[in-house]
Amino acid sequence: MKAWQYVGGHQIRLNEIPEPDPAPTQVIIDVKAAGLCHSDVMYIEVGESAMPFLPMTQGHENAGVITALGSEVTGFSVGDVVGVCSSGVQPPLGMFTPGGFADKLAADYRDLARVPDGLDLALAALATDAGMTSYHAMIKVGGATKGMKVGVIGFGGLGQIGARAAVLAGAEVHVAEMKEEAWANAREVGAVSCVKDASEWVDASNPRAGGDFDLIVDYAGFDTTQKAVNAIRRGGKVVQVGLGKPTFTIATNTILGKSIEGSLGGTVADIEEVFDLMLRGEITPGYEEISFDQIGEGLERLKNNQVLGRLVAVFGE
Structure with a gap:
């Protein structure tokens, strides 16, 4: 064969x-x-x-x-x-x-x-895989539910399914995706906004204030994880799925009072x-x-x- x-x-x-x-x-x-x-x-x-x-x-x-x-x-x-x-x-x-x-x-x-x-x-x-991994990360590990503000980083094979699962769960979903040609599809599945880079979820004039997301699922994993941490509120969670880079660095002071959890399969x-x-x-x-x-x-x-x-x-x- x-x-x-x-x-x-x-x-x-x-x-x-x-x-x-x-x-x-x-x-x-x-x-x-x-x-x-x-x-x-x-x-x-x-x-x-x-x-x-x-x-x-x-x-x-x-x-x-x-x-x-x-x-x-x-x-x-x-x-x-x-x-x-x-x-x-x-x-x-x-x-x-x-x-x-x-x-x-x-x-x-x-x-x-x-x-x-x-x-x-x-x-x-x-x-x-794309379905199982994205769904499990968003719903089972992330716990996306009604009333939550949820960010999806990477609207590719996994992110498109994770975003839709969060919408079906009743969450307010925002997408960070560098390919603007994917934005129309993101809005079709129910995302309320799209940006090119997750850093846009934090006020550049006052970065110390951080963001107000309850949950961000990073389906990209390039230089995105630190940006996700910056954008969640105190008590919020980042779920890491993407394997775009084999290693990444997080500033210690930005993780305090927050959580980051990996999701596999x-x-x-x-x-x-x-x-x-x-x-x-x-x-x-x-x-x-x-x-x-x-x-x-x-x-x-x-x-x-x-x-x-x-x-x-x-x-x-």
Whole structure:
């Protein structure tokens, strides 16, 4: 079968590899759709030191059809349509164990979310990471709810879903996104204002006063985290999701009386909640479909910041 693999030297290559066999608690999935993520790019940039072996098949945002079952799998059958959650049952796909930029994928059955009838598989794939991660950070970790003033930094593949989830929860949502072409979409999902930079959320004439946000979720993670801390009120929270830079620095005096918490991934239940919201049309993220053969090119576009929303590779028959 074909697989897009990290081969070392900051290079990804389309290779022919053997088809996987299921371990006792695994299923084999015929992959039908796979989302492309900035995390994929980050692991290519960091290089082989971040991976336990090479070559590594990338891809951690996948949906497809079960074609084989391990001896200990319960609750699933051949033919079931599922998405795969990196919930921690097995090492993260595409980074520490082979992922789904491939014709077939081995995944633990405890990491599977059932795709409801009628949900497009491109959306289902997108929901397994971009949906789960953004939703979990905003609703479960951030606790966004009615009456809160919430900031979203980065209105990309994750931020668009996190912003909409906060709007659905009743929060007043503001977006910081450098690409002004994304602002119309941000307003469409319910954001009340858009700025290019989160520093604009603090009065430049009186920066010591800080901001008045209850919660800011940073889906970017470049030079944004300090700006988020500056913009929350005393007692407010920053939830860090984005991995744009491997390290960042926070001024000690600005964190006092505030909190910052990292959010990684989510749960199968989170994915299934997002599936339901997508099926009902409450969350309709923007995405672009590409082919399996365009995955390498798509990752390069992500690296060069040339993507609005999400890229999803849809596999041919």
